[in-house]
Amino acid sequence: xxxxxxxxxxxxxxxxxxxxxxxxxxxxxxxxxxxxxxxxxxxxxxxxxxxxxxxxxxxxxxxxxxxxxxxxxxxxxxxxxxxxxxxxxxxxxxxxxxxxxxxxxxxxxxxxxxxxxxxxxxxxxxxxxxxxxxxxxxxxxxxxxxxxxxxxxxxxxxxxxxxxxxxxxxxxxxxxxxxxxxxxxxxxxxxxxxxxxxxxxxxxxxxxxxxxxxxxxxxxxxxxxxxxxxxxxxxxxxxxxxxxxxxxxxxxxxxxxxxxxxxxxxxxxxxxxxxxxxxxxxxxxxxxxxxxxxxxxxxxxxxxxxxxxxxxxxxxxxxxxxxxxxxxxxxxxxxxxxxxxxxxxxxxxxxxxxxxxxxxxxxxxxxxxxxxxxxxxxxxxxxxxxxxxxxxxxxxxxxxxxxxxxxxxxxxxxxxxxxxxxxxxxxxxxxxxxxxxxxxxxxxxxxxxxxxxxxxxxxxxxxxxxxxxxxxxxxxxxxxxxxxxxxxxxxxxxxxxxxxxxxxxxxxxxxxxxxxxxxxxxxxxxxxxxxxxxxxxxxxxxxxxxxxxxxxxxxxxxxxxxxxxxxxxxxxxxxxxxxxxxxxxxxxxxxxxxxxxxxxxxxxxxxxxxxxxxxxxxxxxxxxxxxxxxxxxxxxxxxxxxxxxxxxxxxxxxxxxxxxxxxxxxxxxxxxxxxxxxxxxxxxxxxxxxxxxxxxxxxxxxxxxxxxxxxxxxxxxxxxxxxxxxxxxxxxxxxxxxxxxxxxxxxxxxxxxxxxxxxxxxxxxxxxxxxxxxxxxxxxxxxxxxxxxxxxxxxxxxxxxxxxxxxxxxxxxxxxxxxxxxxxxxxxxxxxxxxxxxxxxxxxxxxxxxxxxxxxxxxxxxxxxxxxxxxxxxxxxxxxxxxxxxxxxxxxx
DNA sequence: GCGGACTGCTTACCT
DNA sequence: ACAGGTAAGCAGTCCGCG
Numbered sequence: 001x002x003x004x005x006x007x008x009x010x011x012x013x014x015x016x017x018x019x020x021x022x023x024x025x026x027x028x029x030x031x032x033x034x035x036x037x038x039x040x041x042x043x044x045x046x047x048x049x050x051x052x053x054x055x056x057x058x059x060x061x062x063x064x065x066x067x068x069x070x071x072x073x074x075x076x077x078x079x080x081x082x083x084x085x086x087x088x089x090x091x092x093x094x095x096x097x098x099x100x101x102x103x104x105x106x107x108x109x110x111x112x113x114x115x116x117x118x119x120x121x122x123x124x125x126x127x128x129x130x131x132x133x134x135x136x137x138x139x140x141x142x143x144x145x146x147x148x149x150x151x152x153x154x155x156x157x158x159x160x161x162x163x164x165x166x167x168x169x170x171x172x173x174x175x176x177x178x179x180x181x182x183x184x185x186x187x188x189x190x191x192x193x194x195x196x197x198x199x200x201x202x203x204x205x206x207x208x209x210x211x212x213x214x215x216x217x218x219x220x221x222x223x224x225x226x227x228x229x230x231x232x233x234x235x236x237x238x239x240x241x242x243x244x245x246x247x248x249x250x251x252x253x254x255x256x257x258x259x260x261x262x263x264x265x266x267x268x269x270x271x272x273x274x275x276x277x278x279x280x281x282x283x284x285x286x287x288x289x290x291x292x293x294x295x296x297x298x299x300x301x302x303x304x305x306x307x308x309x310x311x312x313x314x315x316x317x318x319x320x321x322x323x324x325x326x327x328x329x330x331x332x333x334x335x336x337x338x339x340x341x342x343x344x345x346x347x348x349x350x351x352x353x354x355x356x357x358x359x360x361x362x363x364x365x366x367x368x369x370x371x372x373x374x375x376x377x378x379x380x381x382x383x384x385x386x387x388x389x390x391x392x393x394x395x396x397x398x399x400x401x402x403x404x405x406x407x408x409x410x411x412x413x414x415x416x417x418x419x420x421x422x423x424x425x426x427x428x429x430x431x432x433x434x435x436x437x438x439x440x441x442x443x444x445x446x447x448x449x450x451x452x453x454x455x456x457x458x459x460x461x462x463x464x465x466x467x468x469x470x471x472x473x474x475x476x477x478x479x480x481x482x483x484x485x486x487x488x489x490x491x492x493x494x495x496x497x498x499x500x501x502x503x504x505x506x507x508x509x510x511x512x513x514x515x516x517x518x519x520x521x522x523x524x525x526x527x528x529x530x531x532x533x534x535x536x537x538x539x540x541x542x543x544x545x546x547x548x549x550x551x552x553x554x555x556x557x558x559x560x561x562x563x564x565x566x567x568x569x570x571x572x573x574x575x576x577x578x579x580x581x582x583x584x585x586x587x588x589x590x591x592x593x594x595x596x597x598x599x600x601x602x603x604x605x606x607x608x609x610x611x612x613x614x615x616x617x618x619x620x621x622x623x624x625x626x627x628x629x630x631x632x633x634x635x636x637x638x639x640x641x642x643x644x645x646x647x648x649x650x651x652x653x654x655x656x657x658x659x660x661x662x663x664x665x666x667x668x669x670x671x672x673x674x675x676x677x678x679x680x681x682x683x684x685x686x687x688x689x690x691x692x693x694x695x696x697x698x699x700x701x702x703x704x705x706x707x708x709x710x711x712x713x714x715x716x717x718x719x720x721x722x723x724x725x726x727x728x729x730x731x732x733x734x735x736x737x738x739x740x741x742x743x744x745x746x747x748x749x750x751x752x753x754x755x756x757x758x759x760x761x762x763x764x765x766x767x768x769x770x771x772x773x774x775x776x777x778x779x780x781x782x783x784x785x786x787x788x789x790x791x792x793x794x795x796x797x798x799x800x801x802x803x804x805x806x807x808x809x810x811x812x813x814x815x816x817x818x819x820x821x822x823x824x825x826x827x828x829x830x831x832x833x834x835x836x837x838x839x840x841x842x843x844x845x846x847x848x849x850x851x852x853x854x855x856x857x858x859x860x861x862x863x864x865x866x867x868x869x870x871x872x873x874x875x876x877x878x879x880x881x882x883x884x885x886x887x888x889x890x891x892x893x
Numbered sequence: 894g895c896g897g898a899c900t901g902c903t904t905a906c907c908t
Numbered sequence: 909a910c911a912g913g914t915a916a917g918c919a920g921t922c923c924g925c926g
Contacts, residue, residue, distance in 0.1 A: 383910075470910050507913060509901095515912030516908065537908090538911090627910030634910070642911070672908040672913085716907045716914050731906055733916075738905070795904070807902050807919045842918095865916080895925090902919075908912090 059190045059199065060087060061238060063371055064461040065183060067174045072147055074177040076196065078189060079322050084241040086322040086370065092194040095177055096122055097151045098144040099169035101162055105141050114161045115143060120150020129488040132550035133498045138488065148173035168489050178459065179483035186455035187235055201235040214592050221576055225585055232456040233614050237449050242323035243273035244437035247333050248429050253416055256825065259332050262339035265307055268425050269314050272433040274441065280426040281310050291421020299430045308345050311337065315353050321370055327398045327436045328376040334365030371462055375439055378466040387623040388616050402435040406442055444609055453617040470624035471634040478636055481582060492635050495549050502639040503568050512630060513643035517650045519670030521711040525874055526668055528679035532688060533703040534652060536587055537673035538626035541648045543584025544697045548577025549638035564644045565651040583625045590618035652696050659691055669711055674703060710873035719870055725755050733866045742790040743866055746777045750870065763874060774867065781859055784851045791854055792833040792846045800828045810834065814845040822847060
């Protein structure tokens with residue numbers, strides 16, 4: 001262990017007595033969580049047999065773990081930096097699939113004799129596990145099978161025979177293998193004499209001492225886990241050789257290619273590789289001109305006589321690349337190539353380097369000898385969109401994502417793809433491959449490095465991590481941590497049975513428990529507003545209050561006095577919760593170390609980049625951690641944990657409000673984890689920050705400072721102007737994506753006027769300017785001078801058209817017209833553009849609308865309500881606005 | 894048969 | 909398939925109105 005020395009001192013913690021502490025605002029002290037004897041159980045689970053495989057020797061980072069049915073062995077795919085190839089290593093330990101039973105060997109033999117006579121049965125072993133829910137060791141029988149399907153997946157699998165005496169049987173074998181051998185995907189390993197060994201990173205003395213200083217006083221279990229996670233962040237990440245590709249398919253106008261049937265020809269395939277490859281294969285078509293060469297085109301251009309050759313050449317090019325990247329290849333390119341080859345071009349399945357697997361929805365394509373990275377899937381992940389990139393891309397098309405990250409603008413096609421010359425088609429197609437590749441290479445491989453870090457933290461393969469949501473990420477992370485400690489992995493029913501349901505009632509009908517508090521805003525203009533917020537509130541609560549599925553409502557009578565405010569729940573002070581430990585650790589690493597390091601001015605740009613990516617990866621995991629506890633999709637979900645978290649959050653913000661009142665600071669607004677303070681003094685701010693640290697054990701920071709803030713009576717709605725003149729707009733209608741552009745523009749022009757305001761007296765001028773702007777807008781509207789595009793609302797269709805049965809909203813009506821009148825196919829996820837009209841259905845899709853169709857009255861109303869949100873806050877007298885309803889605006893102007 | 898009060902649905906946003 | 913809370917607009921329903 002490379003870090004043994006580093007933590008030598010820390011590993012001998014003072015034995016602290018559990019404090020008899022009833023004050024709920026005090027940090028919950030816990031006894032050292034996992035005694036050494038608990039850990040020893042582990043060695044019985046992980047047994048390394050003698051290596052049976054011979055002399056291969058190399059180094060690489062692990063990208064995938066799988067199971068090979070033909071060899072009946074687990075395998076690992078490593079990227080070998082030296083050869084730039086993927087290498088497969090087959091298990092040499094003789095590890096076999098198994099499940100656990102709470103029955104003894106004898107009980108199984110006598111009561112479930114079918115297990116012993118099962119074809120796939122290998123052997124049984126008595127082992128010990130630790131049951132966190134009951135807080136005690138339990139004797140279990142490990143039932144080992146010769147192959148995964150004998151454990152589960154068939155009608156007569158062993159788990160079916162054992163009925164409800166079977167545990168951990170639902171874990172896919174390759175994952176079970178990775179957990180047992182504590183394999184961390186994304187980390188460097190060495191294969192020597194057939195054995196697989198981790199390569200531990202070198203961590204400099206400076207860093208070691210910085211970190212050990214920061215984490216002084218933490219418990220042994222915490223430090224051991226810290227040691228493990230630090231390796232994830234300090235192990236080097238190689239630049240992996242990879243290629244992006246994209247296909248174009250002939251499609252008659254208004255027809256979307258069907259990847260299932262693959263009826264039309266593949267006309268073009270392009271490639272862009274990290275080795276500099278830029279190549280386009282174009283199908284020769286008698287009816288299509290070659291056209292003039294495109295000056296910008298700098299790839300290799302090759303015309304291929306027939307489709308069969310085109311695919312063969314494609315397979316030759318792709319072969320040998322460790323990673324093949326696509327944008328939406330899962331849903332389209334791979335499927336299309338496979339089906340085209342098999343159904344129309346007479347390929348045998350073994351002549352294609354692809355295979356299909358059946359997922360619940362449809363068939364998914366895989367490369368046989370490479371890893372397929374579908375960037376669409378990754379960028380589509382909500383945690384990635386929201387936490388990592390703060391919603392900076394609004395939809396997940398290649399063009400939008402590329403525009404956001406690469407500044408590359410879309411090639412606007414002047415004619416349909418079906419009418420492009422071969423040269424034009426090649427240019428267009430290659431560009432897509434190039435930007436797809438570039439999405440993984442820009443900023444020194446930022447995205448690729450982020451992915452590798454996420455793989456290490458979640459222990460998921462590249463293919464899994466990029467395709468699964470955060471509930472799977474955290475599931476895998478926690479399952480691995482359970483196995484590493486020989487904790488029994490509880491199934492959802494077991495947790496529910498022991499812990500029960502939620503006890504609070506949500507504000508929103510249909511939700512499972514109560515969430516956060518939003519403080520009622522004080523309407524008006526407020527100068528010098530300071531916003532304080534709790535640094536990652538929920539993760540902090542989870543750590544400080546030791547929240548985990550086993551610690552909330554634990555089975556110790558002594559713990560029942562540690563009440564969680566506003567709930568009937570209590571929390572354990574005897575053991576560290578596994579989730580509190582891991583989430584707390586990741587949070588601390590981010591806040592106490594990496595975030596500061598990223599700001600360090602003395603380090604190189606490359607280091608800074610790396611620290612930033614680490615901070616990002618941690619943020620994604622931490623932000624998602626609370627949410628999964630409340631979601632049935634997460635197998636360790638536990639509603640008492642989720643509602644305890646929000647209850648403590650409510651407690652924290654209300655206590656803060658009280659404290660503010662006590663010291664004479666006015667709280668004019670607040671949401672979940674923030675308080676907006678009206679011109680507080682430096683001393684008052686400092687007092688609050690110190691108070692929070694001492695009383696709540698949660699860091700309270702200055703988040704932002706406004707020159708002034710405009711509040712209406714609406715929650716989650718405000719406009720603030722920072723000291724530097726930049727504006728911060730939240731929730732206002734004018735900002736919303738679905739609003740017609742002419743309203744958005746008018747709104748931002750108003751905002752520009754408000755930016756200029758420095759003091760109360762400046763408002764008069766701003767008001768005048770705004771009035772003029774508004775007048776102009778109305779005139780233009782009345783004269784029908786806005787184009788249909790400027791007037792269009794753009795609403796997302798969140799489900800397929802036929803799924804709207806309870807009511808038919810306007811955008812759905814517009815979409816229906818698109819289908820019936822224009823025979824245009826619309827799908828879930830499409831954005832429908834429509835205008836509001838005088839007659840008919842009251843709505844028309846822009847494809848069918850003329851400016852004269854629109855209802856001026858409705859647009860005036862819309863403009864009015866959009867402006868009203870800001871105007872009533874900046875002191876337009878209430879009478880002016882609340883005269884006769886339809887004349888609100890006239891009164892103002 | 895029409896409009897107001899109401900509830901529920903849908904979308905977009907905030908934390 | 910990570911959570912709950914809020915705003916806004918419209919759809920649909922019920923009720924009262926001679």
